[in-house]
Amino acid sequence: xxxxxxxxxxxxxxxxxxxxxxxxxxxxxxxxxxxxxxxxxxxxxxxxxxxxxxxxxxxxxxxxxxxxxxxxxxxxxxxxxxxxxxxxxxxxxxxxxxxxxxxxxxxxxxxxxxxx
Amino acid sequence: xxxxxxxxxxxxxxxxxxxxxxxxxxxxxxxxxxxxxxxxxxxxxxxxxxxxxxxxxxxxxxxxxxxxxxxxxxxxxxxxxxxxxxxxxxxxxxxxxxxxxxxxxxxxxxxxx
Numbered sequence: 001x002x003x004x005x006x007x008x009x010x011x012x013x014x015x016x017x018x019x020x021x022x023x024x025x026x027x028x029x030x031x032x033x034x035x036x037x038x039x040x041x042x043x044x045x046x047x048x049x050x051x052x053x054x055x056x057x058x059x060x061x062x063x064x065x066x067x068x069x070x071x072x073x074x075x076x077x078x079x080x081x082x083x084x085x086x087x088x089x090x091x092x093x094x095x096x097x098x099x100x101x102x103x104x105x106x107x108x109x110x111x112x113x114x115x116x
Numbered sequence: 117x118x119x120x121x122x123x124x125x126x127x128x129x130x131x132x133x134x135x136x137x138x139x140x141x142x143x144x145x146x147x148x149x150x151x152x153x154x155x156x157x158x159x160x161x162x163x164x165x166x167x168x169x170x171x172x173x174x175x176x177x178x179x180x181x182x183x184x185x186x187x188x189x190x191x192x193x194x195x196x197x198x199x200x201x202x203x204x205x206x207x208x209x210x211x212x213x214x215x216x217x218x219x220x221x222x223x224x225x226x227x228x229x
Contacts, residue, residue, distance in 0.1 A: 095216075101172060103172060108158060
């Protein structure tokens with residue numbers, strides 16, 4: 001069964017430094033998508049970045065990059081130049097192929113705190 | 117224009133009551149979902165509808181009944197509410213046949229007292 005694991009319940013980072021949030025996944029599918037979502041204290045789910053299983057290049061979106069290591073089944077999120085507004089819960093997620101149900105499965109989340 | 121809108125945002129109700137949460141999306145997506153986020157922030161899928169047809173029905177008490185009148189709407193009705201139903205419920209939508217992520221609504225915080 002598909003599974004997403006985030007082993008860091010909480011992380012601290014100094015403002016302006018980079019931080020890596022870990023994510024590993026388990027699937028037997030060849031086609032899948034990997035995502036990171038941010039959930040600030042206001043509660044909404046904000047899409048950050050997407051990586052397709054066939055994409056050879058690591059995805060980047062502004063200060064966010066996804067370090068995709070397919071053989072290790074890891075999809076770590078790197079946030080560069082952290083800002084106070086980055087303090088939030090971060091979820092890694094994997095979408096099953098649609099012919100497998102297409103579910104978006106989430107990890108347990110990592111709570112990031114950015115210190116001034 | 118809000119892409120996925122849920123109402124109400126907050127819902128406080130007594131045990132035993134019946135309540136509904138409404139969801140609408142204007143993205144033209146063909147699939148909609150309900151997720152439950154528990155007190156530990158864990159997000160779990162409950163239901164999924166594709167063009168009004170139920171395609172995912174996870175292990176959810178049958179007090180929860182989704183209804184999709186058309187592909188732009190997916191409502192969640194909960195009968196005989198229990199304390200353990202207190203959670204944040206998220207609606208989401210997507211296209212079924214791609215690998216892209218979902219667009220989420222802003223969530224409904226349900227508190228059962």
